[in-house]
Amino acid sequence: xxxxxxxxxxxxxxxxxxxxxxxxxxxxxxxxxxxxxxxxxxxxxxxxxxxxxxxxxxxxxxxxxxxxxxxxxxxxxxxxxxxxxxxxxxxxxxxxxxxxxxxxxxxxxxxxxxxxxxxxxxxxxxxxxxxxxxxxxxxxxxxxxxxxxxxxxxxxxxxxxxxxxxxxxxxxx
Amino acid sequence: xxxxxxxxxxxxxxxxxxxxxxxxxxxxxxxxxxxxxxxxxxxxxxxxxxxxxxxxxxxxxxxxxxxxxxxxxxxxxxxxxxxxxxxxxxxxxxxxxxxxxxxxxxxxxxxxxxxxxxxxxxxxxxxxxxxxxxxxxxxxxxxxxxxxxxxxxxxxxxxxxxxxxxxxxxxxxxxxxxxxxxxxxxxxxxxxxxxxxxxxxxxxxxxxxxxxxxxxxxxxxxxxxxxxxxxxxxxxxxxxxxxxxxxxxxxxxx
Numbered sequence: 001x002x003x004x005x006x007x008x009x010x011x012x013x014x015x016x017x018x019x020x021x022x023x024x025x026x027x028x029x030x031x032x033x034x035x036x037x038x039x040x041x042x043x044x045x046x047x048x049x050x051x052x053x054x055x056x057x058x059x060x061x062x063x064x065x066x067x068x069x070x071x072x073x074x075x076x077x078x079x080x081x082x083x084x085x086x087x088x089x090x091x092x093x094x095x096x097x098x099x100x101x102x103x104x105x106x107x108x109x110x111x112x113x114x115x116x117x118x119x120x121x122x123x124x125x126x127x128x129x130x131x132x133x134x135x136x137x138x139x140x141x142x143x144x145x146x147x148x149x150x151x152x153x154x155x156x157x158x159x160x161x162x163x164x165x166x167x168x169x170x171x172x173x
Numbered sequence: 174x175x176x177x178x179x180x181x182x183x184x185x186x187x188x189x190x191x192x193x194x195x196x197x198x199x200x201x202x203x204x205x206x207x208x209x210x211x212x213x214x215x216x217x218x219x220x221x222x223x224x225x226x227x228x229x230x231x232x233x234x235x236x237x238x239x240x241x242x243x244x245x246x247x248x249x250x251x252x253x254x255x256x257x258x259x260x261x262x263x264x265x266x267x268x269x270x271x272x273x274x275x276x277x278x279x280x281x282x283x284x285x286x287x288x289x290x291x292x293x294x295x296x297x298x299x300x301x302x303x304x305x306x307x308x309x310x311x312x313x314x315x316x317x318x319x320x321x322x323x324x325x326x327x328x329x330x331x332x333x334x335x336x337x338x339x340x341x342x343x344x345x346x347x348x349x350x351x352x353x354x355x356x357x358x359x360x361x362x363x364x365x366x367x368x369x370x371x372x373x374x375x376x377x378x379x380x381x382x383x384x385x386x387x388x389x390x391x392x393x394x395x396x397x398x399x400x401x402x403x404x405x406x407x408x409x410x411x412x413x414x415x416x417x418x419x420x421x422x423x424x425x426x427x
Contacts, residue, residue: 018251022244029240033232043232047239054243059250110228131190132229138192157186163221164214 010070013061021058028071029054031144032078034133038126039082041118049085053078075144116166124159127152181211188215189222 006027012020032053036046057074064073117125130141138152145152184201187193193201205215 016251018244018247021247022240025240025243029236029243033236033239043235047235050236051239051243051246054240055246055250058247110224110231113224113228128225132225133232136191138190153187153190153192156190157183160186160189160218160221164217167221167224168217 006070010061010064013058018058021061024057024070024074025054028074031071031130031134031140032074034129035075035078035126035144036082037133038122038129039079040085043114045085049078049081053081056081069143071140071143112167116163119166120159120162124155124162127155128159128163131156178208178210181205181208182214185211185215185218189218 006024009020009023013024029050033046033050036049036053037043040046040049053074056077057070060077064070117129120128127141127145130144131138134140134144138149138156141152141156142149147155181201181204184193184197185205188198188201205212
């Protein structure tokens with residue numbers, strides 16, 4: 001999505017234009033979902049929080065500063081919601097994300113992959129998921145994580161290496 | 174594993190990410206076709222990439238449903254807000270209190286109109302005017318007079334207070350100006366007197382110095398005169414001594 005187009009859509013949303021927000025939702029849902037999945041480690045929780053974040057985004061779009069990117073802003077909303085969610089979860093049951101991913105995972109499809117992803121270092125899990133859920137673009141990941149593209153490539157490389165180790169061990173086991 | 178293969182495996186990850194240049198990619202493919210270890214690693218990474226891509230692909234319908242859910246939830250929110258705005262009037266009209274109030278207003282209006290219609294015809298207004306004017310003058314004049322007087326008093330007070338303030342400010346300014354002038358004059362006078370006294374003092378010192386010099390010169394002159402007198406006396410004394418000595422010498426020789 002071009003910068004101007006995004007700004008136009010945001011301007012229309014500020015006036016309450018729902019159809020404009022649909023465009024923004026379609027453009028950023030993958031990115032927001034990847035962030036939530038990386039932070040919560042659970043696809044169902046990630047879906048709920050993504051939905052909350054996107055709804056909150058429309059309601060609070062008037063608070064978005066004119067010079068701020070919608071992508072970075074909505075990702076920050078999602079991150080805050082994830083942090084709140086995990087705090088509540090920790091209060092309710094002191095279990096970690098690695099265990100919570102197991103709750104909804106049924107053995108079979110992508111079972112090993114989900115476990116391997118849950119065991120990945122979070123610094124590696126987030127860029128790796130963003131890569132596959134947000135258009136395989138290291139430029140976008142660099143924007144989301146606010147780091148350089150070369151740093152993103154390094155993290156992706158380490159993520160693949162670590163993932164290979166976990167998947168290789170599972171295959172060997 | 175050889176070091177070269179470790180380096181190659183770093184590059185394989187870049188190849189998977191699509192960040193390797195075409196030249197390096199073809200070199201890498203050549204190495205992979207020759208090296209069994211790197212070939213296995215390449216295949217494993219490709220498989221991981223495929224798995225992750227498939228996983229992301231499998232999640233797409235859920236993300237699409239999620240988008241639809243967001244849009245429908247927002248539509249619901251927006252339409253319920255609009256409905257809330259519209260229904261305010263209908264709720265007001267349906268309210269029991271509003272209905273009772275409307276009935277009461279209606280009854281009062283009916284009663285008023287009936288009363289007005291049933292009262293006897295009023296006398297001509299022209300006949301009533303003098304009596305009304307006299308009554309108004311008698312009842313309102315003292316109050317108006319009192320009001321006017323109070324107003325004038327208030328006005329006078331406020332003008333007087335403003336004038337007092339102005340006068341006070343002017344006096345204050347005048348006093349300040351006078352004091353400043355007096356201070357500057359005093360300073361100027363003081364400095365003139367001081368200068369005059371200093372000049373007098375310098376003159377006195379100079380006169381004293383001159384007197385001292387004169388006295389010293391007089392004293393030196395006296396000393397010189399006395400020295401000359403002493404010298405003359407000594408010369409005459411010596412001459413006398415020489416005479417007496419020459420008189421005495423022949424008698425001694427004899």
